[in-house]
Amino acid sequence: MIDVKGLYKDFGSLHVLRGVDLHVDEGEIISIIGPSGSGKSTLLRSINLLEKPTFGEIWVEEKLITPPDPYLHTEIIRASYTYKAMMAARGEDIKVIREIKEKDLLKENSRFLRKEGPEYYALLKKIIAEHYENAYSVRRRVGMVFQHFNLFPHKTVLENMIYAPMKVNRLERPKAVEKARALLDSVGMLAKQDVYPDTLSGGQKQRVAIARALAMDPDIVLFDEPTSALDPEMVKEVLDVIKRLAETGMTMLLVTHEMGFAREVSDRICFLDEGVLIEDAPPDIFFSTPKSERARTFLDKVL
Amino acid sequence: MQLDFSIILKWLPQFGSALLVTLETTVCSLLLGLLFSIPLSLCKISNIRPLQWIASFYTSIFRGVPLLVQVFMMYFGIPLVLPVKFTAFQAGTLVFAMNSAAYISESMRGGIKAIDRGQYEAALALGVHYAGMMKDIILPQAIKSVLPSLVNEFISLLKNTTLIASIGLVDILRVGQLIQSRTYRAFEPFFAISVFYYILVMGLSFLGKLLERRVNKSDRR
Numbered sequence: 290m291i292d293v294k295g296l297y298k299d300f301g302s303l304h305v306l307r308g309v310d311l312h313v314d315e316g317e318i319i320s321i322i323g324p325s326g327s328g329k330s331t332l333l334r335s336i337n338l339l340e341k342p343t344f345g346e347i348w349v350e351e352k353l354i355t356p357p358d359p360y361l362h363t364e365i366i367r368a369s370y371t372y373k374a375m376m377a378a379r380g381e382d383i384k385v386i387r388e389i390k391e392k393d394l395l396k397e398n399s400r401f402l403r404k405e406g407p408e409y410y411a412l413l414k415k416i417i418a419e420h421y422e423n424a425y426s427v428r429r430r431v432g433m434v435f436q437h438f439n440l441f442p443h444k445t446v447l448e449n450m451i452y453a454p455m456k457v458n459r460l461e462r463p464k465a466v467e468k469a470r471a472l473l474d475s476v477g478m479l480a481k482q483d484v485y486p487d488t489l490s491g492g493q494k495q496r497v498a499i500a501r502a503l504a505m506d507p508d509i510v511l512f513d514e515p516t517s518a519l520d521p522e523m524v525k526e527v528l529d530v531i532k533r534l535a536e537t538g539m540t541m542l543l544v545t546h547e548m549g550f551a552r553e554v555s556d557r558i559c560f561l562d563e564g565v566l567i568e569d570a571p572p573d574i575f576f577s578t579p580k581s582e583r584a585r586t587f588l589d590k591v592l
Numbered sequence: 593m594q595l596d597f598s599i600i601l602k603w604l605p606q607f608g609s610a611l612l613v614t615l616e617t618t619v620c621s622l623l624l625g626l627l628f629s630i631p632l633s634l635c636k637i638s639n640i641r642p643l644q645w646i647a648s649f650y651t652s653i654f655r656g657v658p659l660l661v662q663v664f665m666m667y668f669g670i671p672l673v674l675p676v677k678f679t680a681f682q683a684g685t686l687v688f689a690m691n692s693a694a695y696i697s698e699s700m701r702g703g704i705k706a707i708d709r710g711q712y713e714a715a716l717a718l719g720v721h722y723a724g725m726m727k728d729i730i731l732p733q734a735i736k737s738v739l740p741s742l743v744n745e746f747i748s749l750l751k752n753t754t755l756i757a758s759i760g761l762v763d764i765l766r767v768g769q770l771i772q773s774r775t776y777r778a779f780e781p782f783f784a785i786s787v788f789y790y791i792l793v794m795g796l797s798f799l800g801k802l803l804e805r806r807v808n809k810s811d812r813r
């Protein structure tokens with residue numbers, strides 16, 4: 290369902306993700322754990338393109354969603370002057386061209402792009418545009434739950450729920466309301482449908498936020514530390530909701546510091562350290578016999 | 593010199609219709625300015641450099657040129673070089689609106705910048721496109737924080753609209769001038785006008801304070 294291949298992400302000179310490979314099957318529940326700053330959020334946010342990867346590929350349901358690497362696109366390379374010139378001179382190896390093009394890519398110099406000629410430039414634009422259209426539709430199928438809930442404060446709970454289904458999925462209002470009410474009921478928030486988020490407790494907000502993500506009928510839900518901003522007494526009500534969702538067979542990627550919970554619900558635990566996934570194992574194995582020193586040290590600290 | 597305030601009463605009908613002109617100009621300018629300010633503030637926050645330049649150039653024009661000069665330019669100057677023609681009301685309203693837009697867009701930009709990144713991310717993660725996100729999620733929240741400065745803008749517009757008297761529109765100031773030229777009395781009419789403006793502006797300021805308090809209250813989490 291999700292395939293992350295060789296994902297790199299830099300923020301300036303900071304290398305946050307350094308070649309992450311991750312495969313998620315339908316119905317799998319995977320917890321990503323690791324020290325703070327190791328790139329867990331960045332990995333999660335890359336999957337619905339809230340961050341644009343620097344390099345690498347992300348496939349969601351057989352569709353490539355990562356921003357295109359236009360210079361590595363064969364069509365683009367063929368249309369480029371450099372390629373044509375080299376082909377005319379001698380049958381140059383495509384690998385060399387790629388290297389040249391990668392250097393240009395890193396320059397991100399649009400003046401250079403124009404120099405390649407209008408035909409080339411138009412093709413490049415077209416491929417990028419098509420690609421983005423393809424890529425951004427992924428967000429409809431990938432739900433996300435944030436640490437800080439991010440409910441819309443100027444909308445009531447119900448309006449929060451029906452906004453995107455109506456706007457994006459073009460659902461009729463009565464249908465959207467009906468569905469929203471059913472979801473609110475399932476997270477025990479139906480009684481609060483007409484209040485504004487500011488009047489809710491953290492746990493209540495997060496339950497609404499989960500229901501809001503589900504209202505879009507996602508195929509997978511990403512959770513980024515859904516309980517980290519909550520007072521301790523509210524953690525359980527949110528974890529219960531997540532657990533019930535897990536039991537429905539929803540595919541989930543969960544970044545969490547709740548080790549007990551991760552162990553209980555996950556099919557696999559992925560341990561991320563300094564931008565590298567250094568362990569990927571079933572919870573029993575990971576928690577009892579972690580392979581790496583880093584994971585052992587981490588577990589010693591948090592357990 | 594004997595003061596005689598009865599002349600104010602005698603000219604009351606003229607004051608009445610002039611008051612309408614003043615208020616009409618002010619309200620139209622404000623609404624139009626608010627409308628203009630939205631694309632302007634979107635330019636200011638956009639990542640596209642040329643749009644930013646255009647927006648800040650626009651703002652600097654209205655900061656740099658005296659308002660009266662702008663009014664004369666719009667009413668007398670522009671129609672001579674462009675195929676447009678304005679009534680005094682249109683020219684005045686347009687200039688004031690464009691000025692307000694420059695001012696309001698500044699505070700709107702502040703309001704937009706103050707919105708938590710999480711709001712953008714939540715909207716995007718739900719699959720909402722940029723335009724919808726701005727219209728339904730970001731701007732409604734930003735405008736709330738712009739409300740107090742809208743009241744300030746209303747106040748300064750109210751005072752600035754006296755400039756339209758100079759292109760012949762009969763606003764309150766103009767009525768005062770008429771009284772002066774007919775009756776050779778200046779203190780009474782201008783005193784009445786001053787009191788009128790003072791009361792109106794104080795009332796508005798009070799309203800602004802109330803509004804500010806309400807906005808702050810609903811912001812508290």
Ligand SMILES: Nc1ncnc2c1ncn2[C@@H]1O[C@H](COP(=O)(O)OP(=O)(O)O)[C@@H](O)[C@H]1O
Nearest residue numbers: 300303305323324325326327328329330331332
């Ligand atoms: N938008 C950004 N700009 C610059 N640095 C960032 C940005 N987002 C995250 N980082 C940095 O990337 C690193 C990893 O961040 P993050 O993925 O949030 O880690 P985690 O979720 O594991 O705590 C941190 O050092 C953080 O400061």
Ligand SMILES: [Mg+2]
Nearest residue numbers: 329330331514
């Ligand atoms: Mg994080």
